[in-house]
Amino acid sequence: xxxxxxIIDLSNYSYEIEHRPNLFEEWIGGVGVAVQLLKEQxxxxxxxxxxxxxxxxxxxxxxxxxPLASKTVALFxxxxxxxxxxxxxxxxxxxSIANAGYGAIVIKGKSxxxxxxxxxxxxxxxxxxxxxWSIPDSLVVGRILAENEPGRGIRTVMRIGGAGxxxxxxxxxxxxxxxxxxxxxxxxxxxxxxxxxxxxxxxxKYVPADGKKFREVYDEIFKxxxxxxxxxxYHLLGTAANILPLNELNSLPTRNLQSARFENAEEIxxxxxxxxxxxxxxxxxHCPIACIHLATLRIPYENEPYFYKTxxxxxxxxxxxxxxxxxxxxxxxxxxRLIHKVESYGLDAISTGVCLAWATEAxxxxxxxxxxxxxxxxxxxxxxYLKAIDxxxxxxxxxxxHLAMGVEHASDVYGGKVFALAFGGNEMPGYHTGYAAHxxxxxxxRHSHLDSAGYSIDQKExxxxxxxxxxxxxxxxxxxxxxxxxxxxxxARKVYTSDVISKAFEPLGVEISEDELKKKGEEIYKEKLxxxxxxxxxxxxxxxxxxxxxxxxxxxxxxxxxIEEAKxxxxxxxxEVIGLGSSPHYTLITSE
Numbered sequence: 354x355x356x357x358x359x360i361i362d363l364s365n366y367s368y369e370i371e372h373r374p375n376l377f378e379e380w381i382g383g384v385g386v387a388v389q390l391l392k393e394q395x396x397x398x399x400x401x402x403x404x405x406x407x408x409x410x411x412x413x414x415x416x417x418x419x420p421l422a423s424k425t426v427a428l429f430x431x432x433x434x435x436x437x438x439x440x441x442x443x444x445x446x447x448x449s450i451a452n453a454g455y456g457a458i459v460i461k462g463k464s465x466x467x468x469x470x471x472x473x474x475x476x477x478x479x480x481x482x483x484x485x486w487s488i489p490d491s492l493v494v495g496r497i498l499a500e501n502e503p504g505r506g507i508r509t510v511m512r513i514g515g516a517g518x519x520x521x522x523x524x525x526x527x528x529x530x531x532x533x534x535x536x537x538x539x540x541x542x543x544x545x546x547x548x549x550x551x552x553x554x555x556x557x558k559y560v561p562a563d564g565k566k567f568r569e570v571y572d573e574i575f576k577x578x579x580x581x582x583x584x585x586x587y588h589l590l591g592t593a594a595n596i597l598p599l600n601e602l603n604s605l606p607t608r609n610l611q612s613a614r615f616e617n618a619e620e621i622x623x624x625x626x627x628x629x630x631x632x633x634x635x636x637x638x639h640c641p642i643a644c645i646h647l648a649t650l651r652i653p654y655e656n657e658p659y660f661y662k663t664x665x666x667x668x669x670x671x672x673x674x675x676x677x678x679x680x681x682x683x684x685x686x687x688x689x690r691l692i693h694k695v696e697s698y699g700l701d702a703i704s705t706g707v708c709l710a711w712a713t714e715a716x717x718x719x720x721x722x723x724x725x726x727x728x729x730x731x732x733x734x735x736x737x738y739l740k741a742i743d744x745x746x747x748x749x750x751x752x753x754x755h756l757a758m759g760v761e762h763a764s765d766v767y768g769g770k771v772f773a774l775a776f777g778g779n780e781m782p783g784y785h786t787g788y789a790a791h792x793x794x795x796x797x798x799r800h801s802h803l804d805s806a807g808y809s810i811d812q813k814e815x816x817x818x819x820x821x822x823x824x825x826x827x828x829x830x831x832x833x834x835x836x837x838x839x840x841x842x843x844x845a846r847k848v849y850t851s852d853v854i855s856k857a858f859e860p861l862g863v864e865i866s867e868d869e870l871k872k873k874g875e876e877i878y879k880e881k882l883x884x885x886x887x888x889x890x891x892x893x894x895x896x897x898x899x900x901x902x903x904x905x906x907x908x909x910x911x912x913x914x915x916i917e918e919a920k921x922x923x924x925x926x927x928x929e930v931i932g933l934g935s936s937p938h939y940t941l942i943t944s945e
Contacts, residue, residue, distance in 0.1 A: 355382075355414070355456040358390065361470065361477055363546055364404060364462030368477040377456055382413035383840035384439065385877045386457055387428040388884055394459055397887040401432040401538075402520060402545040404463035410450060411457040413839040416639075417448040417559055418567070419857060420575050421845040423637040425450065425528075426837055430888065431537040432545075433522040433704070433759050434778035437885045439799045440525075440539050442511075443637035443645075444532035446553070447840065449509035453555030462546070469512070469550035471502065482549040489515025489746060491527045491699040494550065504554035512550035513540045514699025515746045520544050521757040523704035523780070527696070531645050531667040532637065535701045536801060537779060567860035574848060574857065579641050583847035587644035588634070592670035593623030600678075602812070602907045604786040607678045608732045609710035609772055610900050613785045617683025621673055630685055632665050637842070644844060650689040666692050674783030675706025680713065681732030694739055698746045704759065705745065707780035709738055711760045715769040725752035725767075771899040776800045777890075785901065786811035787908035788915060793826050795895045796923050798881050803843055805829040811907055819919035827878070827926065834877035835870050879930050886931050892924045 356374040361367075380386045387409040399405035408429045415422035425446040431438030450458060453472055464479075467486035471478040488494050491514030498510050509528055516524035517540030524540030525533045534540075543549070561567035578584055586594055599605040600618035607615040619625060630648035637645070648668055651661040666689050676682065676691040695702050713730040715721045723729055727744060730737050744753045755763045760780055764773035774781040776791070777800035784790045789807030797804025805826040810817075817825065833843065841849045849857075851867040858865050865873075897920075902911050 355412070355451060355454070357455050358457045358459060359455045359472065359477070360394075360459045360461070362462045363460065363464040363468065363479075363548065366464075366479045370475065373456075377414070380877065381835070381838035381873060382416075382456055383411050383424075383838035384426045384428065384834060384881070385838035385873070387411040387426055388877065388880050390457060390459055391428050392880075392884055394461055395430065397430075397884065398889075399430055401430040401435060401438075401542065404461070404546065406430050406461075406542055406545070408460040408539070408542060409457060410446075410460075411840070412447045412451050412455075413841070414861060414863070415839045415841065415857065416451045418561065418861065419571060419639075420578055421640055421642070421842050421848060422839055423447050423640050424837075424840040424842055425534075426840050427526075427534050427539055429537075429539055429542050431778075432520070432541045433538040434800070436778070436888045436890050437798065437881070438537040438539065438542075440534040440536050441837070441840070442526070442528050442532050442534045443640075443842065444509065444529040445638040446509040446511060446528045446532075448638040449507065449553040449555065451555075451559070452507065452557050453553050454557050458553075460546070460548070460551075464547040467547045467549050469498070469548070470552065472551065472553045473504070473555060482547070485549045486518065486547075487515075489518075490697045491515075492530070492697055495527065495530060498550055498552060502552050504552070507556065508552055508554035510550065510552050512699075513543045513548075514697060516698040516700045516757075517541055517544035518549075519746055519748060519757070521698075521700060521745060522759050522762075523701040523708075524699055525701045527699055531635065531647070533701075536703065536799070538701075540699050561860045562862035563860040570853075570857050570860055574853065575641060577848050577853075578845065581848075584642050584644075584844060587844050588642050590623035590627055591644050591646040591668075593626055593646065593668060593673055595670045596622040596673055597624070599784065599786075602786065603905055604784060604808075604811075604907045605678050606674060606774075606781070606783055606785050608681045609679065609707075609714045610774055610781075610785060610904050611714070611772075613904055613906055615678040615683070618678070620683050621677045621685055621688055623670075626668060626685060630689070640842070642844070648685075648689055650686070650693060664693065666696070668692060671783055672702045675703045676738075679706045679710045679783070680738060682735055682738070683733065684735070687735035690735060691738060691742070694742045698742065700742070700745065701780075703782060704780040705742065707774050708745075708756050708760045708763065709741055711764065711769060711773050712741070712756060714772055715767060718769070720767055720769045721752070725750070727753075774898050774900060776897075777895065781898075784808035784811075785904065785906045787815070787906050788911060788919070789814075789817075789822055789826065791897060791901050791911070792822060792916065792919050792923075795897065795920070796823065796826060796892075797830060798878070798885055804833065815908060819915055820922050823919050823923050823926065831874040831878040832871070833874075834881070835874040838873075838877060882927065882930050886927070892920070892927045895920060
């Protein structure tokens with residue numbers, strides 16, 4: 354088990370390495386360990402954009418041992434929600450951290466000048482980042498670092514763009530070229546610390562305790578991943594395959610959820626992108642699936658006919674939802690141009706799309722004026738949205754400064770709360786399937802669709818009571834704490850079932866039963882919830898946007914009374930965890 358924790362203090366440019374075998378033994382790794390380190394290192398009442406905030410990166414015990422255990426989890430205090438921030442990224446970050454010899458990296462303090470970090474051979478180099486600061490394009494920053502720092506093929510390059518420097522509350526951190534710590538504003542935390550980038554490289558080898566048994570289990574996981582139906586969807590079309598089914602189910606949020614069906618869904622579907630735009634597929638480190646789909650976009654040079662710059666752009670369902678149907682854009686070329694602009698500045702695509710959709714409707718309804726938006730925003734206007742994204746970075750007036758703080762904040766200032774689509778302060782993901790989806794966004798500890806996959810429950814079970822639904826959502830989220838502690842890609846959840854996980858631990862010299870795994874998931878969930886409450890989370894204050902009750906979904910129009918009853922039951926379950934009431938019983942779900 355990898356038990357080294359690297360602690361970096363930007364305030365005095367120092368670092369230390371602690372060996373914490375008991376910590377990793379008790380809390381597995383990943384999010385389980387990260388929660389404990391965040392509790393130790395950070396005041397829960399800290400301002401997210403001050404030096405008191407702390408970032409924890411953590412990998413799991415299956416990194417880099419087994420396929421698909423390729424994620425890194427980041428925990429921090431979110432500047433978007435003012436509460437617990439958690440984001441996962443693929444790419445090469447996890448294997449680079451593990452091969453450098455660390456189970457977790459803690460970053461605290463604030464640099465006096467822009468810096469970037471290079472972590473290698475048990476050392477941390479604090480490098481002058483002033484030449485990189487104020488370069489707004491995160492892709493350019495990544496290329497500069499890649500060309501000037503050694504370690505190609507074994508390193509990770511994490512960095513921010515202009516949005517992080519300008520403290521846009523939903524700025525992301527890009528890792529390598531096509532992966533991100535996307536949600537909840539880690540990029541703004543980097544910016545507040547004057548941290549432009551982190552490079553990690555290492556060459557340590559992984560040696561299992563039982564090589565023969567390890568090979569057997571490895572082969573079983575690999576074969577299950579590539580030969581079963583568990584992950585074929587992700588390789589063939591990727592999550593973009595969801596566009597047409599969700600549109601058919603009346604569940605694809607369109608024009609700020611004024612509708613749940615988009616007339617141009619065929620044009621922006623995964624099938625259309627694969628046929629007309631797909632350039633290649635790539636994979637995260639130690640993954641045989643290659644779910645990252647890259648489209649080609651030709652950008653003409655000004656005043657140079659027949660000369661083009663061709664770039665590769667990654668796309669998936671959430672980007673198509675947020676930058677196409679949500680803002681009424683119905684062309685693939687428009688989608689790719691918007692993605693490229695968002696990627697360049699280092700913005701979270703979901704939050705950006707939802708904020709622009711709200712602003713467009715608010716302008717249509719007269720809540721905003723063109724003096725606020727500077728340009729006329731209208732659904733489907735690609736050029737207008739490209740310029741608005743520039744303004745989110747440039748922040749030329751008060752309106753864009755407020756919009757850069759998220760749709761919840763902007764609607765507090767200007768109005769339009771009824772159609773401000775945020776849950777727990779985080780902008781809505783792309784599923785209007787029914788009760789489970791929206792309750793999942795609200796009650797999930799990240800306020801994410803991947804916390805508990807409510808959109809899947811909506812499609813499979815339509816007769817659950819409010820109590821049964823909350824129990825099911827929490828049970829699934831408890832199990833996902835195990836996956837997030839390993840740290841296994843959620844796309845592989847049908848591969849990494851509880852029996853496979855228990856078996857996979859054995860060659861690593863660890864015995865843990867399926868029942869023990871399930872209990873550990875519950876414990877980690879409760880620890881995370883307690884930390885969230887200490888940071889100020891109050892389930893009584895959860896808001897459900899009125900718009901979700903106005904627009905038909907897969908389950909028809911949603912009943913506010915059902916949501917309210919479910920919320921009351923959830924509040925009681927939270928109170929039990931923090932010692933204030935009676936608890937429901939959760940039957941853990943171990944595969945989806």
